[in-house]
Amino acid sequence: MSEQQRILEHPVLPVTPGETVTFYWNNEPVEGRKGEALSSALIAAGIAAFGRNAHDHAPQGIFCANGQCSKCLVIADGKPVKSCMTPLREGMKVNAADDLPELPAGGGTGEAAGIGAVPEVEVDALVIGAGPAGLSAAVELGRLGIATLLVDDKHEPGGKLVLQTHKFFGSVEDSQAGTRGIRIGRKLAEQVAADPHVTVWPDSTVLYVYSDRKVGILRDGKYALVSPKVILNAAGAREKSLVFPGNHLIGVYGAGAFQTLVNRDLVRPSRRLFIVGGGNVGLIAGYHAIQAGITVVGLAEALPECGGYKVHADKLKRLGVPIFTSHTVLSANGGERVESVTIARVDERFRPVPGTEQTFACDTLLVAVGLDPIAEFTAQAQAAGLPVFSAGDAAEIAEASSAMFNGRIAGLAVARALGAKVEEIPAAWQAKAEQLKSHPGKVEPQVFPEAEEGVMPVIHCLQEIPCNPCSTVCPTESIRMEGDPLLGLPRYDGRCIGCAKCVLVCPGLAVTLVDYRRDREMPIVTVPYEMSHVPLAAGDKVHGVDIDGNELGEFEVAALQQNRENLTRLVRLRVPRALAKRVVSFRLQDQAVVQPLPAAQIAADADNQAMACLCERVPAAEVRRLIRSGVTDINQIKAITRAGMGACGGKSCDTLIRSIFRQEGVDPGKIVPGTRRPLFVEVPLGTLAGAPGAGEGE
């Protein structure tokens, strides 16, 4: 099989060939890259169905790409493993996990003989998660000379920064605004690696904080117990899902899962994508999809406005992605995998309006309807009486810029709890941490500069967000923030030298440069462009669009300029004077590819086709029946239906079940929450017995 689904060209990410190895999928030879996630090797080879669910025998494929669920289960060299957490090796024999896997007959005395003592480690500070918050905290802890263990379940530190190919918001001094997330993650990781006080355990998943204050950790396939004096939970967040018919089909992913595949592993699991959820996560995922060469067919958001930054939504609209606000997903349609998605308009109470259904052909549906903090480690530590702090998404869902900031603050708090002499945490830091979490403000009307001579930036940033690098980079200090120096809207006041630094740095791609100096009637408009994988040359004609993606006309590309440092291209367009200030970018996706199908497809027997528990395949209808019979205890729903007993450990069904309670009008105060139990992920018995190498990835 060929590597048809591999991304071979990317505008931002370096594409390195890697070492090709041969492995076997259901006895057929397949090529992959040594060390990459087995799941991504399979996807690169065009394999989407990894096995069949033991409950309904329906095919299933990757879902979380994060080691949390077990839908990517395959049989590798005879053992059931999560393919997303298993590095590919030469000659690996991989088979589909159809129904229940067979426990290998082997084992024998060899593995039993390997049983040893479980290693125990004492540390002052244990930081869970090497994402923006955890890394920032570890930098502070290391600086203060505190013995710190930083653990992360992935091979590469950086957390979700590894996936963030876009430039950061925030301010330059506090959160490296204008720099791409991947670079920030790398810088922080290098800083931590160089610090002798910080030990980093990659490939290490925290399993539970036990009541005897020991923390069980699966370290690279081996079990270890760590006794910390203080814990910092910076484990991040998990993605929420939605109950809709077809939510279990192959091709329904969380947005984070999708970004892992396209941005970390450089594989393309989709050709045509639909997104539900207009928060920053969904909007950015759409942008990343286009950078990965995937058509984004549309995005649906239930609220009347997208909840994410307007500049992110505008970027998508300008590329030619229709955004359907006040719309919800009615169903994902298809036999085994997603073939289309049906959306409908919703009324003010979020009920779908009959007759407004539209169906779009697509092979993938991204669900980006919000995140839930991974708060269980905090709760476990508190129950055990172990001092614990939390930072980043594990504390509160917010932008990574804010996570880096509150991670630093949490690092100091941990140090202080350990009795270290720590300078007072400046009040300004707390204020800044709050500010970086700010939700976007209301949209102000656009005011264009009046002058039509010389050169000037035109700023298409109309909504207060915590971001100001345009004002920081301007060499003549001609861009200033109106009102608050971080949140305020940027205003230009007239001493532009045409350096285009503001165009390059703006994470929202919301600044253009209009230059009347050569030709006042046909000024040159410089726009940023991050889709260099789509060929573009001087002399080409492009469909120029305004801030909202409305077409303004066909314009000629006068010149192209690649910026090696920034990876953003500057495209110089020749635009008639009357339109010059309104042009922000040009359209990439032909409108013909985003049209709905002639007839909307409406799911029959919807409530039985919508899953409340994806692992155990519990239909929403079954949960609804119990709720209507008076059940209010999620533990009882679990006991009867098995919802929450599956391989993911009840990580996703809780919100789904609660959404059904909500639909049924049950007072949330009456719902009895489900009990959470160890372990965070499944671990082989031999590993828990202290055996080396019984784990995945060995």
Added chain:
Amino acid sequence: MGKNHDVIVIGAGSVGVPAALSLARAGVSALVLDELASPGQMSNKKAIGGIRATHSDFGKIRVCQRSIEIFAGWKENEGDDIGWLSNGYSYPAYSAGMEKKLKELMKVQHGFGLDIRWVSPEEYNELVPGISMEGLRGSTYSPGDGSASPLLAVNAFFFKSRAAGAEYRFNEKVTSLRLDKGKVASVVTDKGEYGCGQLINAAGNSGRDIARLAGLDVPVVPDNHEGAITEPVKRFFGPMVVDIRPEPGSANYYFYQNNEGQVVFCITPDPPILGVQNESTSLFFPQVAKRMVQLYPRLASLRVRRSWRGQYPMTPDGFPIVGRDAAVGNYIHAVGMCGQGFMLGPGLGELLTRIVTHKETADDGRILQSFLPGREFKGVEALK
């Protein structure tokens, strides 16, 4: 005061719920009170689901024989799948002493007509393929024993009992019992008061506290055990495996593969950890996993999914306390199940109904001799 009920059952668990079903079907009006939010939330859901009749005395044997009939026939008779599996029990012996002890017990069990036999190491390796043969002297095997899902079963009993007229009040904690002329007149909770003709204390871990409200004392002490469940895999072994060899830190442990294909297991700490402590400890996994993998190396690559901690409401001699109280005439004990409430429950529910309706049989009289509330608790059960 709330309406009068013929019987109030305290505790909607492994014993209280099947008792309510049996009572309701006998035409007795029953109200079940529980301080938690739904049936089976204290110890029932912690049980791993083993059901055996192969005990060492008449009382437990008879009650469990009836329970097995109810569990095994449930799907056919009542329509719900409760995960019943007739997979049997086995006690492998790895020493001459153990072999002797088990074989002597088998004689007693045969005396009660139980289907239990001794299998050779080779036969046992067919029942449990890959079990450690090193020092294996054979095993008991009782194919008529089995397993079911405590979670499904208690809920099946619950819905059927409600359909038969039993009433339930959840999230209500019993705060006092109002006694009148040597009898319980009513039960007072944090939310109301309910008159009763008779009272059944089936309160599990809280059994002793409830008894004290009637001025009685029953020696029931919760004893902590940790259990866990793995991912499901294709069926690879048959019976429940009970390893009764003591080791430093633990007495016995046992495991079986349930109807879903998941291996469920549990260990008995030694010395016992008394009191109700539901938080998981770091000791459990290394301890139990080491023992299991040494006994059955094939388990090494099976992945553990979830663990929990629960209690055996223990009595000093390992036998339950069941029967009408000698002093408080309308108070019926049904406590101290010693970790066997799930397997005793359905049989006991019917027995409790016969006690309530004064229809005890001669067999019942003999059963209750094992469970006498006023006994001296001197003996020790051969197979706890």
